[in-house]
Structure formats: C-alpha cells, structure tokens
Amino acid sequence: MRWFFLVGFMGAGKTTLGSKVAERLALPFFDLDAQIEIDAGMSIREIFETEGERGFRERETNMLRKLIATGPAGVIATGGGAFTLEENRDIMNEAGVSVWLDVPIDTIVTRAASMDVAERPLWGSAADVRALAERRKKDYGLADHHLELSTNSTDDGTAHLYELLAPYRGNS
Ligand code: S3P
Numbered sequence: 001m002r003w004f005f006l007v008g009f010m011g012a013g014k015t016t017l018g019s020k021v022a023e024r025l026a027l028p029f030f031d032l033d034a035q036i037e038i039d040a041g042m043s044i045r046e047i048f049e050t051e052g053e054r055g056f057r058e059r060e061t062n063m064l065r066k067l068i069a070t071g072p073a074g075v076i077a078t079g080g081g082a083f084t085l086e087e088n089r090d091i092m093n094e095a096g097v098s099v100w101l102d103v104p105i106d107t108i109v110t111r112a113a114s115m116d117v118a119e120r121p122l123w124g125s126a127a128d129v130r131a132l133a134e135r136r137k138k139d140y141g142l143a144d145h146h147l148e149l150s151t152n153s154t155d156d157g158t159a160h161l162y163e164l165l166a167p168y169r170g171n172s
Helices: 014-025 032-040 044-068 086-095 105-114 126-140 154-168
Strands: 002-007 029-031 073-077 096-102 145-148
Touching: 002 014, 002 086, 002 154, 014 029, 014 073, 014 154, 029 032, 032 044, 044 073, 044 086, 086 096, 096 154, 105 126, 145 154
Parallel strands: 002 073, 002 096, 029 073, 096 145
Antiparallel strands: none
16 A cells, blocks of 8 residues: 655645656546545635635545545645644555655745635735745654755656655555
8 A cells, every 4th residue: 555645835736746746657646625626516715615624624634535545556636734734644654655845935925926826715925825834844844755846847846756756666
C-alpha cells in the first residue's frame, strides 16, 4: 500500500504537479477538493457557507479515507489545510508518503492574480495569507519530504517530484 500525498499551501501547485507526476508514474490521480465537491454537489465555497469550516474539514477527512480505500496506490493532491490536522496526518502516514510542496510565499501571493481566490474561502488579504502560511509551516514540516520549488516551471517541478517519488515504485 503506497499512496503519495502532496501537501502545502494554496497555490503551491499540488493539483498541477500531482496530475502530471501521476501520469508519469502511471498511477491514478485524485484532487481531494474536486472529489469533495462532486460528492457534496456543492463548490468548496458553498460548503464553507452552508456547513462552515468544520463541516468542510469533516468532509475532507472522510474523502481522504474514501479515496485511499479505492486501491493500493495513487497520488492525491490535498487541500492546503488538510495536513494541519493530526487525524489527517495519521491517515496519510499510514497509507504512504507525504511531500510538502514548498513555494515561497511571495511567489504564491503573486500567483493569486491567476488563481481562483473567490473559490478559496480562507484566502484573505496579502498580510492574512502570509500569516496563515507562516502558521502552517510547522505542520507542513512534518511531511516525509520537503520539496522546495523555487521555479514556476511546471515541467521542472514535475521532474523534481518524479525524481523524489520514482524510487518508491515497486517498493510497496
Ligand atoms: C484550504 C485550501 C483549499 C481548500 C479549502 C481550504 C486551506 O485547497 O481545501 O479552500 O485551508 O488552505 P487548495 O490548497 O487546493 O487551494
């Protein structure tokens, strides 16, 4: 049983790099937020509005378990808050390997222009975003791997991630 979990702040590229690396590894890919939205029949924003963050976090943990139960291996791009909860970290530790995609906060704040921040209820002012990212660092630091991504290139990021994960193949 070996799942790969991409963790890290909003806008770090978890979904983009995760889907690409899964393709290279010939593994199924899941975006945790997208699966929650399909299951709920609501967008993330609507879930926060109707059920609050608490309701969303419950859905997140349930979906994490559900996806892991679909098979022996795969890649899951988690939402930025998922790895901050101990229960979720325990689930991920048991099922496989976590990687913190660490992108400088300045880069993420710049990326906001091209991100759908309206669909990210916890996105706030630049100062708030920086403070949240700073608070979460200690949790992300608990991931099995720390991949610092100073590049905006998807190809380079995917290549680095692939190098990190490929040795786990056939090693379950
Ligand atoms: C969240 C990040 C979002 C999404 C939700 C909460 C967070 O995912 O799960 O809006 O707590 O950081 P992305 O990291 O994919 O934006």
